[in-house]
Amino acid sequence: MHLSKKCSAFKVVLGALVLVALLQMIYLSFLSKLHGKQQRYRYSELFGTSGKKNANPEKNSRKERLRYSLSTGGIFDPSGQYRVYKNLIKSDFSTNQKPGADANSHFLALATHTSINNLHHLNSLVERWQNPLSVAIFAHGQDVKFATALVYALTIFCPQIQALVDFHLVCHSGQMASFPEQDREHFTGLEDCAAVFARLETHRDKYQNYAIGGNGNVSYPNNLLRNVARGGTEANYILVIDIDMAPSADLHQQFLALVMRREPATDEVFVLPAFEIRHVRKMPATKSELVQLYQVGEVRPFYEELCPRCQAPTNYSQWVNRHSQGLGPLDVAYTLSWVDPWEPFYIGHRTVPLYDENFRQYGFNRISQACELHVAGYRFSVLNAAFVVHKGFKVQGEFHSRKDEENRRNRLLFRSFKEGLKTKYPSSPRRC
Numbered sequence: 001m002h003l004s005k006k007c008s009a010f011k012v013v014l015g016a017l018v019l020v021a022l023l024q025m026i027y028l029s030f031l032s033k034l035h036g037k038q039q040r041y042r043y044s045e046l047f048g049t050s051g052k053k054n055a056n057p058e059k060n061s062r063k064e065r066l067r068y069s070l071s072t073g074g075i076f077d078p079s080g081q082y083r084v085y086k087n088l089i090k091s092d093f094s095t096n097q098k099p100g101a102d103a104n105s106h107f108l109a110l111a112t113h114t115s116i117n118n119l120h121h122l123n124s125l126v127e128r129w130q131n132p133l134s135v136a137i138f139a140h141g142q143d144v145k146f147a148t149a150l151v152y153a154l155t156i157f158c159p160q161i162q163a164l165v166d167f168h169l170v171c172h173s174g175q176m177a178s179f180p181e182q183d184r185e186h187f188t189g190l191e192d193c194a195a196v197f198a199r200l201e202t203h204r205d206k207y208q209n210y211a212i213g214g215n216g217n218v219s220y221p222n223n224l225l226r227n228v229a230r231g232g233t234e235a236n237y238i239l240v241i242d243i244d245m246a247p248s249a250d251l252h253q254q255f256l257a258l259v260m261r262r263e264p265a266t267d268e269v270f271v272l273p274a275f276e277i278r279h280v281r282k283m284p285a286t287k288s289e290l291v292q293l294y295q296v297g298e299v300r301p302f303y304e305e306l307c308p309r310c311q312a313p314t315n316y317s318q319w320v321n322r323h324s325q326g327l328g329p330l331d332v333a334y335t336l337s338w339v340d341p342w343e344p345f346y347i348g349h350r351t352v353p354l355y356d357e358n359f360r361q362y363g364f365n366r367i368s369q370a371c372e373l374h375v376a377g378y379r380f381s382v383l384n385a386a387f388v389v390h391k392g393f394k395v396q397g398e399f400h401s402r403k404d405e406e407n408r409r410n411r412l413l414f415r416s417f418k419e420g421l422k423t424k425y426p427s428s429p430r431r432c
Contacts, residue, residue: 009341026367049277061161065090066152067179076173077224077357084228085169085177088148089155092163097234107259108252109134109235112233113225114243115212116143119150119202121243121391128283131252135227135243136168140218143173143203144153149180149187150200170221222365223355230354239272239347245390247272249285254330254386255347268403269346269373270332271382273314274302276390287385291320299389306394310367314382333384338374340432343367345388346380356417358373359395363407364414371414371432375421 066365074085088096107134109197112125116139139147147169155162169177179313180186190196212218226240237255239247255270276289277283277299284290284299291297303310313336322333343366353372359365371378418432 009257028141028400033248041044051295062089062155063152065095070179071421073176074169077170077221079357081173082221082224083171083175084171084224086228087166088169088177089151089165089167091132093163094166094234107235107256108239109233110236110247111226111229111233111238111240112136113229114244115139115220116150116200118202118243118285119147120197120204122154122161122165123197124245124283125246126165128165128246128249128285129252130160131164132166132357134166134168134229134232136232137168138170138212138225138331139218140179140212141175144175145152145171145180146178146186146203148177150196152180153190153196154193157190157196161193163380166232167203168232170225170228172218178318181242211287219360221357221360223359223369224357226355226401227357230350233350235350237349239345241388243392244392245274245388246283247388248287248290248386251330251386258330258383263268264349265379266349267376267378268377268381269348269352270386271314271336271344271346272386272388273319273382274311274345274388274390275299276302276304276393283389283391287387290387290389291306292321302388302390302392305396307341310341310343313318313321313339316343318370319382319384321344328385330386331384332381335381336378338370338380338432340371341367343370348373352378358413358417359410361406362403363409363410365410368414368417372421373425374432375425375428375430377428377430379428 010293037093048172069085069088070083071423074083076082077084083367111134112135115143116120116137119137122135128369137147137151151167155165186199190199201389212220230240231240237259239251241247275289277293277295281293281298290299299310299313301308301316315336319333353369353376356372357371359368421428421432
């Protein structure tokens with residue numbers, strides 16, 4: 001009798017365990033189906049066809065524009081080594097812009113360039129700039145598919161990027177971008193804008209500086225990218241910076257007000273003093289915030305450790321000590337002539353000379369263009385309260401192994417470039 005009771009109790013416990021296991025399996029199956037349904041929903045958001053009753057016409061239109069851009073096969077750059085997809089995806093602003101309409105909002109644009117491992121910086125840059133922005137992306141190998149897919153996702157899930165950012169893609173001429181509809185692995189888990197940037201963050205350490213490719217032997221065409229980004233906007237004035245930098249707040253509106261008060265000369269560019277900040281610090285928005293950080297060593301001149309001469313002509317002490325701490329209107333503080341080896345960041349008219357695309361990788365890519373501006377007769381007007389800041393201090397030892405080799409090669413190229421300027425500007429008395 002006692003044994004019979006034990007058997008009955010055992011059967012009850014066993015039955016309960018089986019029931020619990022069964023319920024768990026049903027629950028897990030439900031979760032799996034729910035997750036799959038959510039993923040299919042997100043995927044249909046990205047690639048839903050116009051034949052569906054509830055299709056979003058705006059998303060379908062964006063999808064078809066991307067498909068068309070890719071179908072063209074891009075164009076080759078003058079060297080024939082790179083394939084350029086200009087206006088891979090255009091912003092709502094550029095798509096809806098009509099000639100002569102809302103001229104003020106398209107008066108000044110920001111142009112930038114990046115490889116896929118730095119594209120995550122776009123989030124904070126758009127948040128700070130909040131105006132038209134042109135981005136040229138370089139991708140190599142499998143990253144071409146990844147870049148196309150993630151850029152498309154950014155324009156679907158991120159309203160501000162959708163509204164303001166024009167994307168352009170550059171890859172090697174032997175590679176082609178394709179429509180990402182079949183690359184579902186790139187979209188798994190993407191539910192909103194934050195998830196897209198989280199995915200981009202996973203690529204942030206893929207390369208060290210310009211060391212792209214398995215052996216770091218892929219040339220990053222920085223000046224080609226700068227020109228592609230510049231050519232991707234119809235703005236009258238353009239500020240070209242690297243994607244891991246940020247301008248001072250409200251620069252677009254302040255510069256527009258400056259030009260309304262004072263018409264720029266045709267041979268004038270507007271310099272923004274460049275700084276770098278410790279990674280842990282919040283990016284300053286105003287000159288007063290920047291100066292406070294500068295005075296305690298949390299902000300310093302750009303490239304102060306690597307090449308102090310490259311930014312010294314800006315005259316940081318004069319700029320910092322001026323009384324205009326962002327309280328008055330934006331204006332010209334002082335005007336300088338270019339001296340070697342100054343490589344300032346500036347706002348220039350869309351007609352200023354392009355960057356020389358023979359310069360790739362590290363060294364002399366920006367100074368060559370500043371040198372040409374000088375020979376062409378430009379003057380450099382330093383703005384009193386506007387600036388750009390690079391995220392993090394630039395320090396020795398953080399660069400890729402071929403940096404010095406590339407610098408030596410580009411130094412030789414720079415010598416021949418300067419000789420070429422004598423032919424290009426035969427009547428100019430200026431040299432660099």
